[in-house]
Amino acid sequence: MSPQPFGSIKGFGVTFKQIFKKPITQQYPEYKRPLYPRFRGRHRLWRHEDGLEKCVGCSLCAAACPADCIRVVAAENTAEHRVSAGERYARIYEINLSRCIFCGYCELACPFDAITLGNEFELSEYSRDDLIYTKDMLLAPPIKRVPVADRELYDTPIPFYKTGS
Amino acid sequence: MSTPELVTVTIDGRRAEVAKGTGLVETALQAGVEIPVFCYEPRLGPPIGACRMCLVEIEGMPKLQAGCTLTAQDGMAVRTAATSEKAAEGQNATLEFILVNHPLDCPVCDKGGECPLQDLTFRYGPGNTRMIFPKRTFEKPIPISPTIALDRERCILCYRCTRFSESVAGDGQLVARNRGAQSAIATFEDEPYRAPFSGNVIELCPVGALTSTQYRFEARPWEIQNVPTVCAMCPVGCNVSATTREGKVKRIVSRNHPEVDEGWLCDKGRFAHSHLRAEDRITEPLLRVRRRGFSPIGWDQALDEAERLLRGAGSRIVTALSGSETVEGAYGLARLLRGGLGAHSAVLPEEAGHALDAYRLPLSAIRDAELVVVVGDDPVSERAPIVDLWIRAAQRGGAELVTAGPSGTLLAAPGSAAQVCRDLAAPGSEVGRRLRESARAILIWSGQGGQGGAHLAALARALGFDGKEGCGAFHLPATPNGRGVAAAWAAASDEEAENPEPISLLIVSGDEAASDPNVRALAERAEAVLAITMFHALAVGWADLVLPATSYLERDGTTMNLEGRLQRLRRAVMPPAPDELAWLSQLAERFGIALPPYPALVFEELSPVAFGGLAFGEVGERAALPPRAEAAPLPPLESAPPPPTSDGHYLQLLRYRPLFSGAAVERVPELQFQRPPREVELSADDAERRRISSGDEVSVRSNGTSTALRARLDRRLAPGVVRIAEEHAGDLHALVEVVKA
Numbered sequence: 001m002s003p004q005p006f007g008s009i010k011g012f013g014v015t016f017k018q019i020f021k022k023p024i025t026q027q028y029p030e031y032k033r034p035l036y037p038r039f040r041g042r043h044r045l046w047r048h049e050d051g052l053e054k055c056v057g058c059s060l061c062a063a064a065c066p067a068d069c070i071r072v073v074a075a076e077n078t079a080e081h082r083v084s085a086g087e088r089y090a091r092i093y094e095i096n097l098s099r100c101i102f103c104g105y106c107e108l109a110c111p112f113d114a115i116t117l118g119n120e121f122e123l124s125e126y127s128r129d130d131l132i133y134t135k136d137m138l139l140a141p142p143i144k145r146v147p148v149a150d151r152e153l154y155d156t157p158i159p160f161y162k163t164g165s
Numbered sequence: 166m167s168t169p170e171l172v173t174v175t176i177d178g179r180r181a182e183v184a185k186g187t188g189l190v191e192t193a194l195q196a197g198v199e200i201p202v203f204c205y206e207p208r209l210g211p212p213i214g215a216c217r218m219c220l221v222e223i224e225g226m227p228k229l230q231a232g233c234t235l236t237a238q239d240g241m242a243v244r245t246a247a248t249s250e251k252a253a254e255g256q257n258a259t260l261e262f263i264l265v266n267h268p269l270d271c272p273v274c275d276k277g278g279e280c281p282l283q284d285l286t287f288r289y290g291p292g293n294t295r296m297i298f299p300k301r302t303f304e305k306p307i308p309i310s311p312t313i314a315l316d317r318e319r320c321i322l323c324y325r326c327t328r329f330s331e332s333v334a335g336d337g338q339l340v341a342r343n344r345g346a347q348s349a350i351a352t353f354e355d356e357p358y359r360a361p362f363s364g365n366v367i368e369l370c371p372v373g374a375l376t377s378t379q380y381r382f383e384a385r386p387w388e389i390q391n392v393p394t395v396c397a398m399c400p401v402g403c404n405v406s407a408t409t410r411e412g413k414v415k416r417i418v419s420r421n422h423p424e425v426d427e428g429w430l431c432d433k434g435r436f437a438h439s440h441l442r443a444e445d446r447i448t449e450p451l452l453r454v455r456r457r458g459f460s461p462i463g464w465d466q467a468l469d470e471a472e473r474l475l476r477g478a479g480s481r482i483v484t485a486l487s488g489s490e491t492v493e494g495a496y497g498l499a500r501l502l503r504g505g506l507g508a509h510s511a512v513l514p515e516e517a518g519h520a521l522d523a524y525r526l527p528l529s530a531i532r533d534a535e536l537v538v539v540v541g542d543d544p545v546s547e548r549a550p551i552v553d554l555w556i557r558a559a560q561r562g563g564a565e566l567v568t569a570g571p572s573g574t575l576l577a578a579p580g581s582a583a584q585v586c587r588d589l590a591a592p593g594s595e596v597g598r599r600l601r602e603s604a605r606a607i608l609i610w611s612g613q614g615g616q617g618g619a620h621l622a623a624l625a626r627a628l629g630f631d632g633k634e635g636c637g638a639f640h641l642p643a644t645p646n647g648r649g650v651a652a653a654w655a656a657a658s659d660e661e662a663e664n665p666e667p668i669s670l671l672i673v674s675g676d677e678a679a680s681d682p683n684v685r686a687l688a689e690r691a692e693a694v695l696a697i698t699m700f701h702a703l704a705v706g707w708a709d710l711v712l713p714a715t716s717y718l719e720r721d722g723t724t725m726n727l728e729g730r731l732q733r734l735r736r737a738v739m740p741p742a743p744d745e746l747a748w749l750s751q752l753a754e755r756f757g758i759a760l761p762p763y764p765a766l767v768f769e770e771l772s773p774v775a776f777g778g779l780a781f782g783e784v785g786e787r788a789a790l791p792p793r794a795e796a797a798p799l800p801p802l803e804s805a806p807p808p809p810t811s812d813g814h815y816l817q818l819l820r821y822r823p824l825f826s827g828a829a830v831e832r833v834p835e836l837q838f839q840r841p842p843r844e845v846e847l848s849a850d851d852a853e854r855r856r857i858s859s860g861d862e863v864s865v866r867s868n869g870t871s872t873a874l875r876a877r878l879d880r881r882l883a884p885g886v887v888r889i890a891e892e893h894a895g896d897l898h899a900l901v902e903v904v905k906a
Contacts, residue, residue, distance in 0.1 A: 056272055057382070058277070059385040059388060060272060062387075063278075063388075074382040076382055087382075111271075112272070
């Protein structure tokens with residue numbers, strides 16, 4: 001016997017007590033926890049109200065990226081083919097989301113607020129190639145449902161800074 | 166020269182001892198203090214103090230001074246922005262003023278990330294602006310030439326570009342229009358900036374006002390790699406960096422070698438790199454199947470075919486070399502053909518030799534000369550453009566330039582350069598006397614013939630250049646690496662070449678050889694032709710087997726420039742097919758010859774024979790010039806029979822190979838405007854006699870052939886001579902008649 005014969009009983013007592021408590025396990029994906037507003041998920045590229053892309057292809061996001069997952073190839077706007085407001089636009093804009101660490105530096109670096117990190121996090125794919133998001137994919141509104149998109153369906157927990165602990 | 170007087174200057178409390186007259190910026194640098202500058206650039210001549218960025222406080226002077234315009238004086242006490250609040254405030258205000266109308270389009274600007282204005286604003290400038298009015302706008306970008314775009318909004322009027330155009334290149338086409346606040350950089354009469362050195366203004370511009378159209382929006386400084394290599398477009402061998410991004414060469418920038426190029430590049434070297442991605446680039450071996458058709462084959466089959474051709478021909482092979490191969494590539498070819506097959510016969514476009522090694526000087530010595538004599542038919546800028554800049558630098562320094570040629574200060578008939586050399590060596594010659602007396606005289610041979618410099622060496626010897634440190638002679642060859650290729654070919658075997666007749670196999674190595682009409686004529690006599698070339702158009706119609714060639718930006722190895730300086734080529738990008746040495750080594754193995762596929766090992770093998778055992782690693786990023794060779798006996802001088810001269814009616818045709826010509830330039834759309842127009846140059850006398858004025862359409866005829874060209878009067882051209890660029894001269898004979906169309 002161990003030097004403390006009642007130790008095991010005491011330990012099992014804690015276990016048995018938990019049986020009668022409400023479980024805290026959340027059944028993802030049936031139940032989806034909502035996200036905090038500043039959650040950093042999949043990137044989004046934005047357009048101006050007139051439809052022109054905000055991104056001018058300056059590559060500052062690629063320079064800021066610590067994971068080196070952004071590739072930008074710029075080209076010149078012409079009168080016939082105007083894509084962005086400035087002289088240049090991003091002909092190719094790719095983010096390799098299998099490398100991205102979602103640090104948000106690209107968002108900080110962007111001088112035109114063209115890229116932001118959204119709330120989408122369900123990004124798994126069967127192939128690594130599918131994780132390279134092109135400009136078209138990044139410009140499109142999120143295709144997959146994310147909890148925040150439908151606030152009323154899910155309860156919103158009180159943010160930790162409001163609980164006072 | 167006496168040693169200059171030393172003065173002591175105090176900068177920010179640090180003492181610096183420099184020669185009297187040294188610029189304050191350099192003096193500060195020696196003391197370890199930086200004086201920031203935009204407009205100051207010693208290579209452009211005297212400082213002008215336009216940008217006011219270099220403001221410093223000098224003890225005893227009430228106001229801030231422009232540091233770049235001052236020179237070091239004894240006892241001077243200078244305080245820069247680091248220690249003087251007044252100077253810091255002055256620089257801060259200067260930057261705020263410069264930025265008043267400078268647009269904030271750094272994310273769009275090509276200079277962003279490598280911009281002196283960005284860097285200095287970050288370090289010395291104000292963090293914000295008080296400018297609340299709309300900034301000045303201009304139409305932008307303005308293409309001042311197909312290669313350069315001008316953005317006047319970004320211009321800070323430092324006048325670097327106009328000073329380059331006016332005093333360094335001497336073309337004077339880029340000017341500052343209007344005065345004061347209305348000043349704007351423009352080309353004269355808004356004509357395109359068409360000059361061989363125009364691209365340098367892009368590199369000089371401290372902001373993004375002058376940018377390259379080729380590099381426009383291609384890459385940003387943090388996305389690129391710079392590969393230090395050497396330009397192999399002409400025999401000067403300027404040191405360059407090839408900027409690559411994602412495996413492609415995006416631009417060429419200079420990598421200042423103060424003895425070779427002083428940081429200047431010609432437009433051919435700067436912009437011709439896009440021929441690497443030409444549409445008709447050959448990327449796989451081609452075998453001729455029908456009369457004119459090629460079918461692509463695999464490398465195994467290609468090597469089988471090549472082996473079959475070589476075995477069938479044995480020693481009855483002639484190799485046409487381009488003189489643009491690397492030393493290692495040429496040696497590999499020579500090892501295979503001379504060692505394996507006993508095929509010793511090779512032709513180079515021009516004879517290369519080492520006769521001038523006894524009068525060797527760095528190219529920068531031309532600048533310090535007091536007398537420069539150029540003999541030969543071709544303008545220096547068409548053969549070795551940077552040499553032209555060195556001569557201009559010498560002239561700015563007060564040197565006298567004597568050109569003895571068909572359009573020179575001493576008129577000489579075309580093809581008579583050897584005779585000119587003999588005349589200069591003769592005791593009665595006035596120029597010869599001054600050459601003998603001068604301590605700093607330079608001879609330059611710019612033209613055909615010359616036996617690789619032997620004629621000039623004979624002249625230098627006769628003028629007593631032996632033992633005179635400041636006197637030297639340069640032969641400007643037509644090929645970029647003719648000397649290196651000749652040395653490598655000679656290093657592979659000692660046996661004498663005999664010209665086989667009939668030729669079983671002609672091996673055409675490289676694009677220059679493939680576009681050479683003499684090589685084409687040789688191919689008429691050959692049973693089979695194996696071409697190693699980069700472009701489809703050069704192989705069509707005559708080659709039986711085509712193996713893809715690589716460009717100088719895709720090779721590793723060494724190359725020798727006109728001074729005899731061995732320089733290192735580094736591979737900037739991977740070629741689309743294996744390079745020459747890779748398949749040569751495989752092919753050599755089939756003939757029982759061990760040839761390593763790596764340039765370093767090949768160089769190790771040939772260096773003891775050809776370069777005195779120099780190690781590959783010792784060639785270095787800024788190659789040193791080998792010391793002067795001992796004066797050796799000269800090869801027997803041969804004089805080509807003088808070409809037929811004009812009889813008044815028939816005029817002597819002088820062909821020249823323009824700088825902007827060749828297979829690479831033809832494939833660069835941006836450089837087409839630089840190629841010579843369809844013109845014939847006539848002397849004023851001949852034109853007047855034929856009632857032709859500049860701009861007239863004329864017909865140039867000789868036995869059975871004729872070509873329509875536009876006439877242009879050249880007042881400096883010798884009477885009885887017409888000059889036509891090689892590519893427009895076609896099949897014309899040595900004597901032509903010019904008739905108004």
